[in-house]
Amino acid sequence: MYIEYYIIENLLINYIIISCTSILTKKYNNNKKKWICASVGTLYSIAYIFPQLDILFTLPLKIIIIGLITLFLFDYKNKKEYFRVLLVFLLVNIFISGTTFFIIYFTGISHLKISFLIICAYTSCELLKYIYNDISLMRQIKESTKEIEITLLNKTCSCKALLDTGNLLKDPLSNNDIVIVKSKALRNIIPSYLYDYEYDDIDIVEIESIIDNLESDIASRVRVIPYKHGGSSKNNIMLGIKADYIEIDKTKIGNIVVGISDFDDDKYNAILNPSILS
Template identity: 30%
Template sequence: MEIYIDILILQNVVMNYLILFMTSKLSKTRISNLRLLLGSLVGASYVVFLLLFPEMKIYYTTVAKILLSLFIVAVTFYPPEFKSFMRILAIFYISTFIFAGAAFAFLYFNKTGGLIQNGIFYIFADSKWSMMFFSSVTVCIIVKIFWDLIQERFIKDNLCIPLKIVFENGIIDLHALVDTGNSLHDPLTNAPVVVVEFNAIKDILPKDIQNIFEESKEEDLVRATEIISDSKWFSRFRLIPFTSLGKENGMLIGFKPDYIEIGENTDKKGVSDVIIGIYNRTLSKNNNYNALLSPELV
């Protein structure tokens, strides 16, 4: 069997990237594409090293592979705490097993698809990309199904938690509903969006931004854009498209806070990479909550 090292490297970089990408999603750790690529290259270089120096048997051992996984996670995610590191490492192993299981399944149904030798996964030229594609699709379906089950089992629709929003010198404390249907993201930065009632947050907003909502001009995008453009907070504000909250093809005016705090006491979590979407209506009929929080922030 002929092995093309450039194809082997590319295959491993792609698979490693997908595994690390899924790890970042499941662990709710936001990592740049550059970091993901760097971790992928670390894993791929190990495979190339084994091919160039096959006589060094120590690198085929379980200990060596565990050390490699530790290094990949450290390079990609650089978690500051030991507890966080072990959590991400465990999710990395789970992601790897899911991808490996999907790949083995397709190898089983396509006996000419590839083989495993000395711990290296080889995919033959006539099926490599199709198998990687179908393996990735299968993994996405599996993760989606199990993620929905986890959310349904552990994140109830009536779960309300404390939320603190800090913007410049203003601080607002309110309660947020963990809403599994809130999948809004800022189209520019892909940051998750927390939907908050205007009346609950207006005290920390600049006066010119308050006027937009008090005069119900938020749906007049031309006028709202003019006001925001003239505001000194222009760089902090966003326009976020949405198709829920009782309206299709709508647009929320949002802003980037200094940070938010979710939960309380020992479960408190600070998040800075987030957008607050301002909703000029009531979210709760009985006023139990004033915001809708995405499950990925919990």
């Protein structure tokens, strides 16, 4: 029975490690690849039981095997990106394995308690995501602005966005993040009569009128976003349009709503919450 527990433990923990790496690096891979690599890792762990296979556990071979698994799991633009993902994969392995066995040692619960071991690994993964996101957020905040591209119905425009943690707006229905953008910056992707519209005091009646004048493909993307100005108790609304995606640092981010505004600032024409990047 021990070998069965050992196989299940390793398979599930390998899957958790791979999934965590995928989340942290924002690298998509399908479940089939995840399970294949988790299974390869499990077979490698089983080989540890047989003394005659000790050569597989020398440092060079360990690095080669992890490198090959990483190469199979993800797609890469260049070598630099590959080594960055490989480093994250190694750190995730070290962190989850280390914290899991620390919890087991600290509590004194046997590692044969498979459900407890999986919970430990999952908890370690969640903790690592929080730590990693905080570090990423701090790094992003150091850069006050970002060049972003907004794509709507296959039309694209570029603008400079201010990273501002004060922009906490979300679409109340979908909970999607909102990027506030000057209407003039959207000239190439929204209907012309929306360029110079007065958005400061727009109300629901005006938004309904706007929707009536829009073509159905863009009207279906309109969102009504409630918000309050800082230091004011007055309720306001903003006209939002769900974008196809935005692109930042060559990374496409979906589920973003563009909140159209006419705020006055010459240094930037969009306001972006840094948490979108983390």
